[in-house]
Amino acid sequence: MTHTLPAIPGTVLFDGQQARKGYALNKMCYSFNAARCREEFVRDEDAYCARxxxxxxxxxxxxxxxxxxxxxxxxxxxxxxxxAGILGLDVQDLGAQQTGMSKDEFKAMLLAYAH
Incomplete structure (x- = not known):
């Protein structure tokens, strides 16, 4: 039995197809756990992406x-x-960008939902 997830307007669902599509990108981002990899990326971003x-x-x-x-x-x-960490951004910065809000607006929204 196959289950179909409902479409959520404006949302890209991370499913098997997206995982395959983004494998190289996600593998590169995972490499940033190592400081030497972050430094290498900053030195030559294009070469690192090509690698x-x-x-x-x-x-x-x-x-x-x-x-x-x-x-x-x-x-x-x-x-x-x-x-994002290489750029000095955190997950709240990412959420703000995804929602089109400023970081302060995004944080206020999160706090409003928490209460």
Missing amino acids: FGLNAEQREAIRARNVLQLIAAGGNVYYLAKF
Whole structure:
């Protein structure tokens, strides 16, 4: 029996197809757990992306620092957080970008939901 998830407008579901699509991107982001890899990326971003075989869509999203493009290109937010860390961003920055809010607006929304 196959279960179909309902479409959520504006949301890219990370499923098997997205996982395959984003394998190289997520593998590269996972490498950022190592400080030497983060340093290598900062030294020569294009060469580092090429080493992992990122496609044109993924490389453009990396250059643009666009989380929504990275997710559409197969990125998983948990791996993308490693990339964001290089840029001095945290998961709240990613959430703000995804929702089109400022970080302060995003944090206020989270606090409102918590209460």
